[in-house]
Amino acid sequence: MAAGRGVTEDELYRIMYGAIAFEMLHAGWAVGVFDHLGRHPGATTAQVAEALGLQRYPCDVLVTGLRGLELVLGDDSGLSNSPLVEQCFVQGEDGRHLPFVHDIVNPGISDFIGAVRAGANVGLRHFPGDGTSLYDRLEHDPDKLKVLHDHLRATSDATLADLVRTGVLADSRHLLDIGGGTGTNAIALAKHYPDLRITLLDLDNVVAEAADNIARHGLADRVDVHACDVFADPLPTGADTALLAHMLPIWSPEADRKLLRNVCSALPDNGKVLLFDPLQNDQRDGPDYAILFPAYYLAIASGHGTFYSWSTYEEWMREAGFTRFQRFPGLAVAHGLHAGWKQ
Known part of the structure; x- marks a missing residue:
């Protein structure tokens, strides 16, 4: 959208019915429309329905929606x-x-109004168990925990190559991977x-679990694991670089x-420290992903946290x-990647 012009009527209705638009996208992927058209470009709606074992009417509703969203191109021919x-x-x-949005974000985000009013992640009620965060609750739900981990791994897979291409790690010799999880980034790097x-x-x-993953990739001689509470315990010394990837948005500014x-x-x-996250611009009005996704942190994940702006990260690093x-x-x-050097 152009800055400052407001939304058009079509854009407004696309937002109003955004939940339906998502379900169209999810269905196009889940029932195999996208996969079939990838293998058989030029297929008709009737041919898609027959190939996927769908009745003509529901397939027509789905394909028409996908065409209207310009996810699928062409016409019935x-x-x-x-x-x-x-x-x-x-x-x-x-x-x-898509399963992360469908199974985790969408059920919890239905309580967004309540979360705004309460200042708490009231959408957590959709996830049974103990604990005050989604991460606590999903430890008891292996299916949804896998959905979350698949989403996180997909994000790392889609973005880590760009971090490498910046060249900022070229002269690093020892890296602290802070909040490194089960080793996805450490193994790739x-x-x-x-x-x-x-x-x-x-x-x-x-x-x-990280140690097991690292050993399976034959990297135990170069990648160590160190158990600690990074917010409370002293961090190990001897490294020249620290990476915080997808770590800071989860927590409060303090x-x-x-x-x-x-x-x-x-x-x-x-x-040097490397902060690698989705980042809001300094005007805090974009990009869309960085300003919309924080609703998940408020309503579901923890009740705090957001994607911060470039200037906020610089202020914190300077401090x-x-x-x-x-x-x-x-x-x-x-x-974005925001790097800071200690001098």
Whole structure:
């Protein structure tokens, strides 16, 4: 959308009926329309219905919706996927995000008004169990936990190559992967940089799985795991670079600022910190993903956290003791890399 012009009537209605638009997208992927048209471009609606074992009427409703959303192109004489659908959902693996939105985001976001009024993640009621965060609750629901992990891995797979392309890790020798989870980023970075040593930091129950993953990839000699509470415990020293990927948005500003002070204390002079996340612009009106997705953190995940702006990250880094900064904008999925050096 052009800045400042407001929305058109069509755009307004697309927002109003956005839940239906998502279900069209999800169905196009889940029942196989996109996959079939990827293999058989030019198929008619009747041929799609027959191939997928669907009745003509529901298939027509679905295909008509997909055409209206410009996810599928053409008419009844011949259909094809739009180039972006072909790239993302047929050749690529962006479909891994759709069950996360369907099974986790959408049930919980129905309580968004309540979350706004209460200032709490009241949408968590849709996920039985103990604990005050989605992450606690899903430890007892392996199916939904897999859906969440698939979404997180898909995000890392789609974005990590852009981090590498910035070249900011080219001179790093020892990296702290803070909140590194089960090792997705550490494993990929270790494979790309054969001389890089990595220490992955996370909680006890997480690093045990990370160690197994790292060993399966034959990287245990270069990638260590270290169990700690990164917000409360001193961080290990000896590394020249610290990576916080998809870590800061989960937590409150107070917790994040404390963590950055902890990181700065652990790094040597000329050490650098890398903040890798979706980032809001400094006007805080875009990009769409970075300004819409925080509703998930409020209503469901934890009741706090957001995607912060570039200027907010720089302010926090400066406050923590970093003195030189560089921005790497325009990366995949609204991501940016904000680097800070300690001097």
